[in-house]
Amino acid sequence: MSMQPKEPAEIPTETVRVARAAFPKSSLAIRVRDELGPLFNDQEFADLFPSRGKPAWSPGRLALVSVLQFVEGLTDRQAAEAVRARIDFKYALGLELDDAGFDFSVLSEFRDRLAGADAGRRVLDAILAAARDQGLLKTAGRARTDSTHVLSAARELCWLELVAETLRAALNALALTCPDWLAQVAEPDWFKHYATRVEDSRFPKSRAKRDEVGARIGREGTLLLQAVYSKEAPTHLRALEQVEILRQVWVQHFHQVQGQVMRRGPKDRPPGAIRLVTPYDREARGSVKRDTMWDGYKVHLTETCEPDAVHLVTNMATTLATVPDSVMGQTIHDGLAARECLPDEHWVDAGYPTASQVVAACTEHGVDLQGPMADNTAASAGGPYGQDAFTIDWDREHVRCPDGATSTQWHHRRSQQGLPVIRVRFSPADCRPCPHLRACVNSPKAERRELNLRHRDEYEAVRTARTEQRTDAWKERYKVRAGVEGAVSQGVGRCGLRRSRYRGLAKTSLQHQLTGAAINLARIDAHLTGVPRARTRISHFAALRPAEQQLDGAT
Helix, strand or coil: CECCCCCCCCCCHHHHHHHHHHCCCCCHHHHHHHHHCCCCCHHHHHHHCCCCCCECCCHHHHHHHHHHHHHHCCCHHHHHHHHHHCHHHHHHHCCCCCCCCCCCHHHHHHHHHHHHCCCHHHHHHHHHHHHHHCCCCCCCCEEEEEEEEEECCCCCCCHHHHHHHHHHHHHHHHHHHCHHHHHHHCCHHHHHHHCCCHHHCCCCCCHHHHHHHHHHHHHHHHHHHHHHCCCCCCHHHHHCHHHHHHHHHHHHHEEEECCEEEECCHHHCCCCCCCCCCCCCCCCEEEEECCEEEEEEEEEEEEECCCCCCCCEEEEEEEECCCCHHHCHHHHHHHHHHCCCCCCEEECCCCCCCHHHHHHHHHHHCCEEECCCCCCCCCCCCCCCCHHHCEEECCCCEEECCCCCECCEEEEEECCCCCEEEEEECCHHHHCCCCCHHHHCCCCCCCCCEEEECCHHHHHHHHHHHHHCCCHHHHHHHHHHHHHHHHHHHHHHHHCCCECCCCCHHHHHHHHHHHHHHHHHHHHHHHHCCCCCCCCCCCCCHHHCCHHHHHHHHC
């Protein structure tokens, strides 16, 4: 399809007359058009369409339909039907009453174009730009962020289901691409085991028999891979996506021991960051956060939180499920900076702030990243000979211990995690005769004290943060972060935030950009109609919880 960009048209007179009569108290779609105007124009999406070919439906209008679809939780068919039949949708889109709309499949094609160019951000950007023009977006001040799990669109599989379904998917792909070759290669039993979906069959209950089934699947998958990679097989079969997935899954879960295909032990399997969990979504990963285990992704939602303004979502960042929160600060701040939505203070839970993230936020973006800084958990961290008891002279590059000894070595090194640190060592000649040596060191055989220090800016940032966070004033200020749970709850209840509608990271990320845009439209509409923000429900007993426990619960 081709697209010739057009400027948003005025709402037809007859559409206005009928909409006013049908909705005397207005509706969300009508209020959004009246207050914010045309949110999208075709030019914003012109690069997604060729200049020649069959004319496409207005991408600016499709973007608005996509957001309204998420606002109301509609399927593609329902959204297309709403454009054809609902007066308020026609009003928001500026359509004539007799406009027949489009086929529901157009929405899927439009999402493919958005996801392919990572253009979902443009949708959320346009909503924020319109809100800023109307004075509804106040980015200076405070913002808050939280993450939540996102289940993959593919069904969660146990191990036997994973390997069996992976093999079945590869057989189906080969049968479609080269049926004559597969008919010669396939064993007779394969049709009994893999002709139908795995959930249609029953695996044995006993562990021994389940292990036998797993071993059989491993052998049969290995035979198929050997056939595909043999000289007699057509070379293009190796490039099939499902065949490559089969190869990866077999490498991750099986190996050969004395010529026998065996399942790998738990310690011999790859880490979760690269381990596939389903043959139907290559980018989904398994992860664990406290008591929650899931296969899929993770999303980080950031919103403004000034008390006298509308709380609007300013950034949605989607990652693999295994990416920790502690590395996301830079990504989130870069996204906020691109939208000119950087806050002065950014409030997060204990998963986000690290020494490097706090310093980077301040130096690169001028953002004060605030959140509970994890305590030093090293065995020698506390007590009279903990790290804080040592006096550091950064300019002269030496450290003095509580008993007056001065370090003799100061070297720049890398930690086990690859982070830059300063390794400080004291002389054994000073430490051996010290009566407090055993209280100062961790090892019973150590003859001197060693310290691993962060660089000066990070060290001082952590020390300052930990000191400040012990005060009642900081604990009172930190309460503002809890409100972001309401944004996550709204996204879950209204837009299905925790369940991906689509497969793959790109489309899941697009879903979250549309979710953020939909939450913003709903909140702007609530502001226009005077609907107050809901208060957090707390039981009478929970309200008596001490402040220290409230902080722990928030992290």
